[in-house]
Amino acid sequence: MTVALVLMAGAALIGVAGPACLRPTVRPSLLPAAALAAWLGALLAFLVLTTLSATLLLFPHVLDTSGVRTLVGGCLSGTVPHSSFGTLVQLGISLLPLTILARVAVVTIRSLRSARRCRTRHFWMLQAATRRSGEVHWIDDPRPIAYSLGGARGAVVATHGIRHLGERQCAAVIEHEMAHIRGRHHVAVLCADIAAAALPMLPLMRRAPAMVRLMVELAADDAAARVHGPSTVHAALLAMSQSAVAVPGVLHMSSESVAVRLLWLRAQGTTGRTPMGRARLMLGFALLPTTLAGSAVVALFRAYCTF
Incomplete structure (x- = not known):
């Protein structure tokens, strides 16, 4: 149980302190995809640590953790009293990761079913009301609107109104939506929505939906800017924001934090990063939350325990 307790402490640290640690990732000088990887990495790290903790509680002999048990057990031997109260505390600690995983599983199943129904209904309406040209479903509407649908059959939907923006801006809008897919x-x-619905009491989960939405829009802006230039994407976003139409269950260019994204685009220049460099940066930021949480747990352990 001692090893599971350490893993749970790491998960709790990520869930509580994650937003404060990840706040510096939102800056114009940083690759948006790397910041997105950091937030998703924090969510994944919380889930992995909780799962490992539950696994060790259910199957305590799955790993040889005798050395760690001795080390941690010697430190915590006096923390929980050997009494009926102590037994109840240990039982509560044992049930916590299992309860969290059960809650996440229930919310995940419910959310996936709802998203699948919404996506199926939307695709059916697209087939009846749009004309497909290449990878884009076109709608006869003078307003400049564009959005993307996820799933195995991801699709970009746009109105003829975006063609009035000009060839370059129109291409930038389509590239933005393709980047989402x-x-x-x-x-x-x-x-992020599942995490917030399942565990709203944790700051990381509460903040995740808004921050992930901002990061995916910045990442799509960055992808379009690398092809068509930041100024073109800036002009396209400004024009699209004038006729924003809310479409539930999709990602559309003018939906999230337009003012922040316009500032970010104005601050962009040529990054000069190669694809390999971008991949390494994303991997590094994805591992950042786990590394920070592990370091903090070790530091607290060393500060609390005397040998």
Whole structure:
């Protein structure tokens, strides 16, 4: 149980202190995809640590953790009293990760079913009301509107109104929406929504939906800016924001934090990053929450225990 307790402490630290640690990732000088990887990495780290904790509680002999048990047990031997109250405390600690995982599983199943129904209904309406040209479903509407749908059959939907923006801005809008599909941004947003619905008492989970939505939009803006230039994407976003139409269950260019994104685009220049460099940066930021949580747990352990 001692090893499971350490894992739970790491998960709790990520869930509580995660937003404060990740706040510096939202800056114009940082790759948005790396910041997105950091937030998703924090959510994944919490889930993995909780799952490992539950696994060790259910199957205590699955790993040889005798050395760690001795080390931690010697430190915590006097923390929980050997009494009926202490037994209840240990039982509560044992049930906590199992309860969390059960809650996450229930909310995940419910959310996936709801998202699938909404997506199926939307695709059915697209087939009846749009004309497909290449990878884009076109709607006869003079307003400039564009959005993307996730799923195995991801699709970009746009009105003829975006063609009035000009060829370059129109292409930038389409590239922005295609970036959502290529980056599986709809999955990232759904994961953040599930986390918030399942564990709203944790600051990381409460903040995740808004921050992940902002990060996926910045990442899509960045992808479009690398192809068409920041100024073109800036002009397209400004024009699209004038006729924003809310479409539930989708990602559309003018939906999230337009003012912040316009500031970010104005601050952009040529980054010069290669694809390999971008991948390494994203991997590093994805591992950042786990590394910080592990370091903090070790530091607290060393400060609390005397040998």
